[in-house]
Amino acid sequence: MTMRHLFGPILSRRLGHSLGINLVPRKTCNYSCVYCQLGATGKTTGEIREHVPLEEVKEDLELFFSKPHPETDILTLIGDGEPLLFSPLGELVDFIKARYSLPTALITNGSLLALEERRRASKRVDLLLLPWTQSSRRLGERSTVPGKASPWRLTWRASSFTAGRWRGGCGRK
């Protein structure tokens, strides 16, 4: 079956069999981290919009689960960039919860958690995974290059605040 926005499931030590949902086109990100496996971000963006059609993502999920499929423990919202730039994230999580009895995880750089609306949307997921660089401000400042829309100080404070108060699980990616 051809999937436009899904990949895996990939066996992960922390998540089990994780089906990835790619919510932004390649290198759509507000950061350019030195360790990024996708390479440098040509042009950072902080634009929050429906970077890929929500309906296509839903169709892919319906197709995947309508047929015999590999073991799947969790649906992981990620992307070839920053998934919190995908505006209908909350709507997608609600759809997943209504349709499938599987938990969700969000892998994010944490920067957009400074925005109240993005925090609300992301709190619908079961597990939040922040980058290891968020564990230290000094480390983060040296290894990530936030775009103009995401000053590091704001990012660090937002993700630290959120990590400390998350109702579901919270880890480092």
Ligand code: SF4
């Ligand atoms: S936040 Fe993630 S996708 Fe964006 S540059 Fe850093 S590692 Fe790459």
